[in-house]
Amino acid sequence: MLTPKENFLLAAVEHKKPEWVPNEMSDVIMYGGAFESFENGPAGGGLDGFGVTWHATESAGGQPVPGGQPVLDDIEKWEDVVKFPNLDEYDWEGSLAMQSAIMGADRDQRVVEYGMWNGQFLRLTHLMGFENALCAMLEEPEACDALFAAITDYKIKLVERVAKHFKPDIITSYDDIATERGLFMSPGTYRSLIKPHHKRLNDAIRANGIVPFIHTCGKCEEIIPDYIEIGTSAWTSAQPMNDIEGILKKYGSQIAVVGGYDTNGRPGLEDATNEEIDADVKRCMETYGPYGSYVFMGFRLMSGAGPESFMEGIIPINAAAEKYKHIK
Amino acid sequence: MSKIEEVKGLVETGKSKKIAAAVQEALDAGDKAQDILDAMIASMGVVGDKFSSGEIFVPEMLIAAKAMSKGVEVLKPVMAGDGSSSLGTCIMGTVAGDLHDIGKNLVVMMLESAGFDMVDLGVDVPAEKFVEAVKENDNVVLIACSGLLTTTMPALKEAVQTIKAAYPDMKVIVGGAPVTQEYANEIGADGYAPDAGSSASKAKEIIGG
Numbered sequence: 001m002l003t004p005k006e007n008f009l010l011a012a013v014e015h016k017k018p019e020w021v022p023n024e025m026s027d028v029i030m031y032g033g034a035f036e037s038f039e040n041g042p043a044g045g046g047l048d049g050f051g052v053t054w055h056a057t058e059s060a061g062g063q064p065v066p067g068g069q070p071v072l073d074d075i076e077k078w079e080d081v082v083k084f085p086n087l088d089e090y091d092w093e094g095s096l097a098m099q100s101a102i103m104g105a106d107r108d109q110r111v112v113e114y115g116m117w118n119g120q121f122l123r124l125t126h127l128m129g130f131e132n133a134l135c136a137m138l139e140e141p142e143a144c145d146a147l148f149a150a151i152t153d154y155k156i157k158l159v160e161r162v163a164k165h166f167k168p169d170i171i172t173s174y175d176d177i178a179t180e181r182g183l184f185m186s187p188g189t190y191r192s193l194i195k196p197h198h199k200r201l202n203d204a205i206r207a208n209g210i211v212p213f214i215h216t217c218g219k220c221e222e223i224i225p226d227y228i229e230i231g232t233s234a235w236t237s238a239q240p241m242n243d244i245e246g247i248l249k250k251y252g253s254q255i256a257v258v259g260g261y262d263t264n265g266r267p268g269l270e271d272a273t274n275e276e277i278d279a280d281v282k283r284c285m286e287t288y289g290p291y292g293s294y295v296f297m298g299f300r301l302m303s304g305a306g307p308e309s310f311m312e313g314i315i316p317i318n319a320a321a322e323k324y325k326h327i328k
Numbered sequence: 329m330s331k332i333e334e335v336k337g338l339v340e341t342g343k344s345k346k347i348a349a350a351v352q353e354a355l356d357a358g359d360k361a362q363d364i365l366d367a368m369i370a371s372m373g374v375v376g377d378k379f380s381s382g383e384i385f386v387p388e389m390l391i392a393a394k395a396m397s398k399g400v401e402v403l404k405p406v407m408a409g410d411g412s413s414s415l416g417t418c419i420m421g422t423v424a425g426d427l428h429d430i431g432k433n434l435v436v437m438m439l440e441s442a443g444f445d446m447v448d449l450g451v452d453v454p455a456e457k458f459v460e461a462v463k464e465n466d467n468v469v470l471i472a473c474s475g476l477l478t479t480t481m482p483a484l485k486e487a488v489q490t491i492k493a494a495y496p497d498m499k500v501i502v503g504g505a506p507v508t509q510e511y512a513n514e515i516g517a518d519g520y521a522p523d524a525g526s527s528a529s530k531a532k533e534i535i536g537g
Contacts, residue, residue, distance in 0.1 A: 057427055065427055130430045134387040135394060138342070179386075180505040181523060186385045264506050269478045301479045303425075 008111045008295060009169065012234045012256040013211050017292030020325040021285055024236070024258050024297035025314050029107070031099045031166050033115035033174075038085035040064040040117060049085025052126045062306055070129040075136040075143040082127060082147065084154045092165040113213070114168040116158065119175020120148045120197045121184075137185060137193055148197045156204040163208040170211045172236060173201055178218025180241060180264065187222050195223075199230035206231060213258070221247060228254045237297055239263055248291035260284035261298030261317065268300050274316050281320035289327040296321050331357045332367045335399060339371035342391025344398045351402040361406040368396050372441035372528070379525030386434065389525065393437035414445050416469030416535065419461045421449030423483040428476035431504060434524035435472060442528035444470070455483070455490035462495055469535045472527070473517075475504040485515040492516055499534045503527065 008022040034040050041047055041054030041064055048054060053068030072081050118126060125133040137144050159171060177184055205212040213234045214227055221242040227235055228251060238244050238259030248257055262268055267280035281298060288294045300313035331354035338347045354364050375392040378384045418439050422432045429451050440446045447465050449457060462468045471491055475484040488500050501519040502512050512520035519534040521527035
């Protein structure tokens with residue numbers, strides 16, 4: 001019998017049918033993400049390494065969200081204004097010890113995934129504010145391209161340090177480029193302005209011996225072939241406003257899908273009943289599981305700023321996943 | 329091409345650096361300020377429809393709204409004191425506990441472009457603050473409440489019910505990713521728009537404009 005790690009990698013990296021449907025929320029040691037103060041500010045809120053102010057929110061399970069005055073008003077002045085975190089000043093071994101103590105370190109049993117938050121597009125929006133960032137992409141594409149290149153340079157340095165200290169199997173680049181109904185920008189804008197930087201980052205992750213995943217919430221099915229083209233091994237966190245079954249049918253041999261749970265529907269609500277949760281997990285396992293190249297992931301947004309509220313939300317989802325994980 | 333047609337094209341394509349001069353040229357050529365404004369409002373209607381149908385995306389809509397705003401700046405001194413084009417005041421905010429402002433900001437721009445005088449209360453707005461804003465502002469005809477998180481949907485309900493308890497005839501429109509027409513009906517809202525592009529036409533429909 002495979003270990004959960006071997007089973008996960010079979011689906012997510014080799015794009016084959018695993019022995020059972022892996023579960024992102026139980027088979028993975030998740031490092032990075034909100035732990036990294038240089039990316040998301042300190043716990044409870046404050047400045048990140050770029051000078052952007054973050055707040056912790058009770059309504060989003062303590063997730064940090066950017067706010068305050070934009071750091072950058074005029075994209076053409078980015079070279080004078082934007083500063084990057086000094087990664088050499090960071091206590092990498094101390095951070096690894098802290099994160100291992102919280103998230104676990106059973107590397108032989110579970111996959112180690114480092115969540116690299118705030119991708120190139122998201123960082124632009126954090127620096128400028130959303131509306132200004134989106135306008136800048138159309139009005140000043142050359143300046144945006146140059147800033148995206150600089151952010152990618154910084155991220156490649158981050159990948160090198162993560163590779164050295166965390167030694168993850170996977171790095172997931174979080175760059176949310178989609179809404180409930182479609183991409184924030186046209187596919188053409190994505191392809192000309194963002195995709196080349198996503199590719200360069202994916203290449204750097206692979207050059208460090210790590211498998212690249214890309215995360216975006218929302219409806220992004222139109223650019224799944226682009227994710228494949230730039231060497232992405234898996235797309236997370238797939239939400240069912242996308243035709244996940246169609247994607248698995250058409251592209252399952254080239255890219256894995258992580259997700260499936262209806263996080264924005266009834267099953268994603270704080271007051272979802274165990275029956276509603278059970279039914280949606282069963283739907284995921286039965287609909288997507290048979291294609292292979294699929295990893296289940298489900299969560300709910302819960303009120304409360306601490307990790308315990310988040311865990312409270314996923315316990316019944318994980319219990320149902322355990323019940324239905326065996327593909328018939 | 330007439331100057332007004334040129335202004336319309338500049339709004340639709342979001343040319344904010346060129347529009348001020350074009351509006352001024354239209355005025356100089358004898359076009360009435362009200363006609364130029366109506367043309368720009370019509371252009372934003374086209375932009376909203378294109379967004380709703382997926383033909384254009386958020387950035388294209390944003391730069392169009394930005395261009396419209398620059399054009400209106402030129403018209404304002406000419407039209408000072410003329411409130412005939414206003415559809416009334418609309419109070420808008422993202423409900424308590426929710427810090428999301430992108431969708432709310434887009435709707436503010438679209439409603440403003442359609443002719444509403446917008447009062448933006450920002451994010452994390454307690455239900456009572458919507459009621460206070462009605463008292464503090466003149467000619468309020470509509471309140472728009474936004475909520476993006478599944479966890480803040482109850483706050484959306486509370487906002488609508490608090491507003492309706494204080495002002496039973498006040499029209500309330502709601503929207504946000506997890507919101508549906510069914511949910512809008514359930515919480516007693518007068519209307520729901522699935523996206524920013526269609527919010528303006530829905531708002532006008534609700535107030536009978």
